[in-house]
Amino acid sequence: MNTSVNIAGVTLNNPVMTASGTFGSGMEYSQFVDLSRLGAVVTKGVAIVPWEGNPVPRIAETASGMLNAIGLQNPGLDTFIERDIPFLQKYDTKIIVNVCGHTTKEYVTAVERLNEQPVDLLEINISCPNVKKGGITFGKDPKAVEKITSTLKEVSKIPLIMKLSPNCADISEMAKAAESGGADAISLINTLTGMKIDINKRTFALANKTGGLSGPAIKPVALRMVYEAAHSVNIPVIGMGGISSAEDAIEFILAGATAVSIGTANFMNPNVTIEVIEGIEKYLKENNINDISDIRGIVE
Amino acid sequence: MTEKYYETAIIIRQEELLPGINSMWIKTDKIAEVAKAGQFLNLYCKDKSRILPRPISICEIDKSDMAIRLVYRVIGEGTDEFSKLHTGDTIKVTGPLGNGFPIKQKHAIIIGGGIGIPPMLELAKTFPGEKDIVLGYSNELFLDGEFEKYGNVHIATVSGIYGTKGNVLDSIKENAISGDIIYACGPMPMLKAIKEYAESEEINIQCWLSLEERMACGIGACLGCMTKSKNKDAHTQVNNKRICTEGPVFLSKEVVM
Numbered sequence: 227m228n229t230s231v232n233i234a235g236v237t238l239n240n241p242v243m244t245a246s247g248t249f250g251s252g253m254e255y256s257q258f259v260d261l262s263r264l265g266a267v268v269t270k271g272v273a274i275v276p277w278e279g280n281p282v283p284r285i286a287e288t289a290s291g292m293l294n295a296i297g298l299q300n301p302g303l304d305t306f307i308e309r310d311i312p313f314l315q316k317y318d319t320k321i322i323v324n325v326c327g328h329t330t331k332e333y334v335t336a337v338e339r340l341n342e343q344p345v346d347l348l349e350i351n352i353s354c355p356n357v358k359k360g361g362i363t364f365g366k367d368p369k370a371v372e373k374i375t376s377t378l379k380e381v382s383k384i385p386l387i388m389k390l391s392p393n394c395a396d397i398s399e400m401a402k403a404a405e406s407g408g409a410d411a412i413s414l415i416n417t418l419t420g421m422k423i424d425i426n427k428r429t430f431a432l433a434n435k436t437g438g439l440s441g442p443a444i445k446p447v448a449l450r451m452v453y454e455a456a457h458s459v460n461i462p463v464i465g466m467g468g469i470s471s472a473e474d475a476i477e478f479i480l481a482g483a484t485a486v487s488i489g490t491a492n493f494m495n496p497n498v499t500i501e502v503i504e505g506i507e508k509y510l511k512e513n514n515i516n517d518i519s520d521i522r523g524i525v526e
Numbered sequence: 527m528t529e530k531y532y533e534t535a536i537i538i539r540q541e542e543l544l545p546g547i548n549s550m551w552i553k554t555d556k557i558a559e560v561a562k563a564g565q566f567l568n569l570y571c572k573d574k575s576r577i578l579p580r581p582i583s584i585c586e587i588d589k590s591d592m593a594i595r596l597v598y599r600v601i602g603e604g605t606d607e608f609s610k611l612h613t614g615d616t617i618k619v620t621g622p623l624g625n626g627f628p629i630k631q632k633h634a635i636i637i638g639g640g641i642g643i644p645p646m647l648e649l650a651k652t653f654p655g656e657k658d659i660v661l662g663y664s665n666e667l668f669l670d671g672e673f674e675k676y677g678n679v680h681i682a683t684v685s686g687i688y689g690t691k692g693n694v695l696d697s698i699k700e701n702a703i704s705g706d707i708i709y710a711c712g713p714m715p716m717l718k719a720i721k722e723y724a725e726s727e728e729i730n731i732q733c734w735l736s737l738e739e740r741m742a743c744g745i746g747a748c749l750g751c752m753t754k755s756k757n758k759d760a761h762t763q764v765n766n767k768r769i770c771t772e773g774p775v776f777l778s779k780e781v782v783m
């Protein structure tokens with residue numbers, strides 16, 4: 227049985243990776259999960275210098291989901307390169323670094339520095355809804371997506387995954403824009419912008435007022451968008467959004483995803499990534515499927 | 527980093543101490559063996575529409591029985607679900623989380639306010655030095671009797687029906703309580719006042735505060751639960767510390783509240 231998948235020439239042992247921002251750089255979850263079992267670890271977004279992020283509260287639970295407005299707090303590339311990359315190198319997994327920036331120049335500088343690092347893929351965050359500069363401002367329309375993609379492709383020696391936002395009019399157009407900009411793969415969906423109000427305090431639940439909705443509540447939306455994106459482009463699609471079981475992951479693969487990311491579900495169960503990997507293996511075995519690519523996108 | 531475990535715990539017994547305040551003993555596999563005062567557990571709901579674990583402080587540890595006691599306020603749907611668990615039921619838990627109270631051989635003033643009182647019980651029980659215990663309530667008392675065997679207990683109530691009328695600092699002043707170190711857990715206004723008191727020129731004693739904030743992962747990955755810190759934090763590289771990991775107990779002078 228073959229569960230390996232290929233993304234831009236990089237072979238992952240299985241299609242299960244972590245979703246950026248939910249798993250740190252793997253250090254904390256390595257107490258629960260053997261990181262070598264994962265197809266890849268996608269790190270928390272990192273910028274050229276440390277970012278403070280937003281005021282608290284940054285987290286609010288909603289029905290079958292949660293809102294977050296972390297604001298891309300990160301320790302900056304110096305610390306990340308010195309501490310987090312060597313940590314991940316100890317494991318037999320692929321390293322995917324999520325990159326964020328306030329300006330095009332900051333993205334370019336970050337990519338140039340990471341060119342010299344032992345990382346397998348870069349995921350470019352052009353979809354964070356919780357920062358005033360950067361994030362979604364680079365991903366809000368197809369032209370902006372194509373421009374930042376082509377700019378970063380010119381400087382990057384590492385294959386690029388562009389991470390797309392669901393907060394758009396037409397996800398197919400966004401996917402095509404990333405592809406025509408030269409993206410090696412796309413990942414989606416980032417969180418949906420949402421809000422919660424505390425009726426007793428009569429204030430917003432999050433200090434940032436709005437936050438990104440994630441968790442099982444968004445899965446049907448994510449699945450639909452992954453299906454639409456996968457049918458619009460020829461580059462691999464990494465599907466995510468509310469995946470918390472092997473069944474969920476298989477739905478995304480049937481819809482056309484080459485790989486899947488587990489995000490918020492890590493908070494629901496620190497072992498979930500391993501359970502999803504084992505569940506996919508069981509499904510393939512029970513259904514006599516020899517290669518996971520045999521079921522990719524077969525639901526037309 | 528202390529070992530953390532994701533386990534299925536078994537409810538030993540549960541009772542209501544006051545309307546809306548429950549005490550639940552759970553049997554763990556390994557958590558109780560390594561847990562210490564001031565740490566907390568993540569409790570997971572069975573209802574999958576409530577996706578985030580509830581961080582609840584450890585009230586008591588019984589290592590011989592591998593048991594942990596949690597005293598918590600029933601404040602929302604998640605804690606309401608926990609309050610309906612009976613002897614023999616199971617619950618998924620992760621722990622022990624956070625750093626706990628650092629134990630110093632000194633005369634301690636142990637202060638708890640409201641639902642910040644439970645984590646002080648295990649500290650009062652295990653703290654080796656002399657101790658004065660100051661407990662602040664809005665009205666009705668809970669756990670106060672259980673503290674009595676571990677030190678001199680002083681009560682403050684907002685209404686004044688028991689002990690000092692006012693807050694825990696009013697009780698400290700009224701009873702002329704002094705010590706070399708403060709440990710405190712309670713609502714943010716109380717902790718701010720204690721920080722100011724402990725750091726004032728005339729008092730100037732070491733003070734450890736247990737903080738809380740909305741959390742998602744509880745283990746330091748998501749960066750949801752931050753407190754502002756005086757100095758740049760080694761992990762985050764900014765003036766933010768993770769309450770779940772570098773805390774929940776902080777030296778008062780390290781944090782900006």
